[in-house]
Every structure is written in structure tokens, then in C-alpha cells.
Amino acid sequence: MHNACKHTWRVSAYHDGELPPQARIDFEAHLRECAGCARELKRLRKISELLRGAPIPDLPAQVLAQTRECISVARDYSVFKMARILTAAAAAILVVCGGWLWDISGESYMPLQASGWEQAAVQLRVETSTGDFQQIAQWIVEDLSMENGND
């Protein structure tokens, strides 16, 4: 039968000794007059008795020994796991740096655009006539003038 008293919610806290001092005094006065709450309290005490009497086994010695052993294994595993993580991080950094270095080294081999007289000088043959040398000299002068800002 459900206790319809409006104070029934306090029975649980009273049973656990968790009511503040004045509230406990007030509730004890109420218990003397309320059969419903008194019956409720009796039931809670019986429930506690049943639960506290439940056959919970003690920790077996073997389980204790295994638990101590597990600590060492768990700690070794966590150190190993950390080593794996750090190694993977180092490998990732190496790959990224390697890729970056490969990328910038490729750019340094791109040839600069040579000026006209330089290209001609490279292609110059021994049999070239005096006219060609004059043309090359003119190019050199023009190129130097451009560098000095005299256009």
C-alpha cells in the first residue's frame, strides 16, 4: 500500500540520517502521529537489512595478486603506446619536411631568362664574321645601359 502522506518523501532521508537537525526533530514528532510514515520507515529498515545481508564475497587472494600484476603490464603497455605515438609523430614530421625540401629544391633548377647577347654568345661559332662581333658588342652596351637606367 502506498503511503499518501505528504511527508513520505522525508522517510528515506531520515532513515539515512541525512535530515538537518531541526528537520529531524520535526519529522520524529510527525512519525509519532503518522502510521503511514512509521510503516514506511519500518519497510525501509527491512530493505536495508536484506541488502546488507547479501552474500558479497571477499576479494580472493589470487585476484589481488593478478590485479597487482596487471598494473605492471598496464604501465608497460602505456609506455609502449606513448613510444608508438611519438615515433609516428616523428615520422610524419620527417615526411612533411622531406616533401617541402623536395619542393623547394626543384624550384632552384629553373633557368633564368638569359639576355639576348648572352644567348648569342653561347651560340657563337669560331667562323663568325666581324659583323656579328659588332652586333654582339652593341647588344652588350645596350644591356648595360638598361641596367644603369639609361634607356
Place this chain on the structure above:
Amino acid sequence: MHPTDAELMRDAGRGDEAACRELVDRHAPNLYRLAYSLVNNACDAEDVLQETFAGAFGQAGRFQERSAVKTWLSQILVRQAAKCHRSRKRHSMTHLDWASESTRWRPVGKPPGCAQTQSDTRVDVLAVLQTLPPAHREIVVLREMQGMSYEEIAAVLEVPCGTVESRLFRARLELKERLKDYLP
């Protein structure tokens, strides 16, 4: 002079295995009883206990002494037990298991007129505990079997004290219904 739990946990965080073993020796017996109460079998209780310590020492550096070591270990254990239940629920459901929460619970106990022995009563109580919803089971075990105060329970479950009080009240309503054959 014996080091305190907090000092041992600090040393454990620095890799001191002797400190870890000392903490196991101090707390394992009580934690095993808590685990057994929550999972109701020795095999799972053992696993939960070992996972608890492995997890605790793995995170020893994060223990900030805002609560007692016992409270912190209990917190970890309750979470491990909940994980064990979820895993067990996924893998097997027999009529001996609690199977699910209150909706599918069958009353335990012998028919009226049949003598109830002391050992029958004890078995029934443990089985009944397993039929409670996880939140109710945890709070009943922490209060009735571990003898924790509302404040300690609130710290373990990380809920306000008011929630502990109301949750315990509702858990006891369920227990009253399921154990009515044994109550005055």
C-alpha cells in the same frame, strides 16, 4: 609513518610501482565488493576491478585531489561497471540475467504458502538489484552496501545532493515493490 592516499597517488603518477601496489592493497578489497554488488558475478567483478586500477594509474597524473582517492576510484569503478553491463546486455540475455530494466522484470520469490529460507532471501535480493535501472542500482549499492553519505555519493556520481536524495527515494520505491513478499 604511512603515506596518505593522496601522496601515494602523486607517486603513482610519477611511475612509482610500489605506490601503485600499496594503493591496490588498500582499496582493492572494498572496490571488489562494490564491483561484485554492481555486476553480481565474480568474473565480471574481477575484470571491472582490474580495469579500474589500470585506468586510475594511467590517469594518475590527472588526479587533482579535489576528492578523496577512494571517491575517485569508486567513480572510475562505477563507470567501468556500467560499461560491463552494456557489453553484457549486448551479448547475452538469459532469464537468469536481469536482462533489462523495470519494464520486463518478473517478480521473484516463491509462491505464497511456500517456506522461504534465509539463503533464498539473500539470492533474491541480489537478483532484484540487477533488475533495477543502472542509475538506481548504483545509488542503492553505494548507499546500502558501501555505507556512503549523500555527499560522498554525489561526488562519486557527479550529481547534486538533491539528486541523490530524490533518486534514492525512487529507487527504494521500486525495491519496495519488488521485495514486497519480504517486507512487513
